Amino acid sequence: MKMLEVKNLCISFGGLHAVDRFDLSIDKGQLYGLIGPNGAGKTTVFNLLTGVYKPDEGIVKLEGKDITGLKTTEINKAGVARTFQNIRLFKEMTVLDNVKAALHRSYRYQTLTGILRLPAYYKQEKAMDEKALELLEVFDLAGESEVLAGNMPYGKQRKLEIVRALATNPKLLLLDEPAAGMNPQETGELMETIRFVRDNFEVTILLIEHDMKLVSGICEELTVLNFGEELTHGKTTEVLNNPEVIKAYLGE
């Protein structure tokens, strides 16, 4: 069964077809890239997949289960987590609390338990701390767990977004330009980390990226989006050598 199967996804804003008849099929455990020029509709696809927008038409299936038109919260519960192109952290909260907020569903206790500070509160909070630090460690952020998220440098904020998404224990992780604003060395490290995450967290990854080094380095397959429509899809090397793709990127 496919991890993600998208058929004929369409949405238009005031007559503009932002995404038109979009198909996508990703296998379990794949590292898949979605590329295309600016304004091609890549982030809109993410917003459709995560329920931020409701599609006008089309079906989205996660492991065969129809998740089309569900709310963002429900889609996350079904197993899809994401990061954002324009970083959306909980800025006034610590790095640790950003991750613990995302552990919300895995570690539970009642509100009243929290207010009364019953033993379950201490037990679960401790377990959450441990889990959050373990996840932060993967991205080398554990040392800054008490820093306010908004005060961290840009590159680390991007990493923290990935940790936060992972903390919800997703099957499918959507990364929106994870390497934006990073220098080549940081990008190189990020590539390693993304591969590590895929291998160790049993998660399928779909990412949007402009950095061709990252795309060709880690993505196994690609779909190219242009003016809201698919230009082509297939194995990474084939797609990147496709003259039409080169034309779309470089212009006429």
Next chain:
Amino acid sequence: MKKKIFKNNMITYALIIAFYIVMQVMITTGSISSLLQGLLVPLCMYAIAAVSLNLVVGFSGELSLGHAGFMCIGAYASAIFSRVTEDSLPDLPRFLIAILIGALVAGVFGFLIGIPVLRLRGDYLAIVTLAFGEIIKNLFNVLSLGKDNEGLHVSFNDAAVMELGEGGEKIVDGALGITGTPRDSSFTIGIILLLLTVFIVVNLVNSRTGRAITAIRDNRIAAESIGLNVTKYKLMAFTISTTLAGVAGVLYAHNLSSLTVKLFNYNTSILILVFVVLGGIGNVRGSIIAAIVLTALPELLRGMANYRMLIYALLLIVMMLFNWAPAAIHFRERIKSKFSKKQEVV
């Protein structure tokens, strides 16, 4: 961080208890004016109201302008209960039940108002809570309630014509409000309720639920993307806040024997907001200090009466500009960095 929060909370509790002890000593030694002594229960009421409003404004990031309306509900519900059961229940359990009733009824109204409004974005909560406060004031102003041998009678008639049968007694008399409420409130109970309010708010904020509430405040879309139910947590914060506002109302209703809706107007809602803003949005201890200082000072400096609200208004504007304007924040950071550089040189 956790230790810091714990220490911070302990300081807050300690300050409240210290305030209580100092006041008690002053009362027993007779070195307190009767004016200030009469203010002690209202001080507790305003502090509870400010802390509870801070839960919505500071941690949930919504603006409520009807806090006085919820206090009014708590006050009326509990006062009616106390009047009705005055002869049949002993003082202390009756007052405890009255507190629960005031809290519960205000909480239920908060919940009901919150359901439609908290789904919406933007400034709607501000305007709806404002409207709600006015509705409540309006309705209680014409409410008449009496009891006789047949039971309770309610009327919302202008003229408040109510024909009560044998053994009849008016409990609520339109704009004249409720008279003869037992004076169960005391400074000690006020302080206990304040401590309880602080306990509930700070423990809530530093828990799984509180993290969800602040996460939603910081970034709603990101909060949804990690599976948090936005409406549920906004509603929870709002309901708990109105419940505690109800407690503040109970305290007020049982402080003097007569109660009208007069206090519970828009101005009071704004006053409580002023406490929250001046004490620091999201700062529980600040809310308490602001409520106590700003309630006690103007009463003690009577000559300033006319300029009191003017000064509050100016303070509000200046504080907001100073704390939130990007230009001001930038300016402060520049000064700060200059200062720290100088220190390094030395």
Next chain:
Amino acid sequence: MGFLSYLINGISLGSVYAIIALGYTMVYGIAKMLNFAHGDVIMIGAYVVLTAITGGINPLVAVLISMVVCTVLGMTIEKVAYKPLRNAASPLAVLITAIGISYLLQNIALIVFGAAPKSFPDFIKVPALKLAGGELVISGVAMVTIGACVVIVVALTFFVNRTKQGRAMKAVSEDKGAAQLMGINVNATISLTFAIGSALAAIAGVLLCAAYPSVTPYTGAMPGIKAFTAAVFGGIGSIPGAMIGGILLGVIEIFGKAYISSQVADAIVFSVLIIVLLVKPTGLFGKNIQEKV
């Protein structure tokens, strides 16, 4: 006949709400903020007219002076208190500041003019219209108010759709960043919006105080809140919405007073707000605004 005369009273009061609501709705549409001080600008406008007329100035000139004063006041408030907070991290910042301004204006008026209501001169010398053999009387003030409202709405619609500045307003309300890139001066456009809204507030102040001939420092507060309710009712950001919302609200209020109870009329008006938000949160003519992700 009772019904008809209540209806006309309601439309007249509603026209005042509509004129105030236009100020709210335009400012909200463009600056995306709820200008809590708008109602108090009305009160200032009324005091200015009162002072001018008492000083022997021709009433029409007095109204013009008041419009100028309110315009300057509105623009100053925007510049000093709201503009610095336009990019503040919390949307609450500007809202709370607006409440502060509202309070400031009320308390300045309280110190300058005192708390006692001052009677407002009856200077609208338009004869009342007697219909149906004198059974239905439409007061001169009511006719002037309704007329003013219609003229203002028509003029404003024309301005927004047909003039360069008006279209700039529309552009800024759609997307500030894009408008700036297209060469529109966003600051000037927002300033102009506050100017127009405040000038309208001055007119509303005169009409309100002509119908209910007294002024206090709190004269503007309640009509301001009701007018905002009207703007939400009609769909915030919409000019025809503000007019229809205002008139409907005025009619509901007068009918509520006449047929239910004068003491709970305000409660009825505000209940309408809650019901509208429950049933159709975007109001009668409002657009659904989607947040950019």
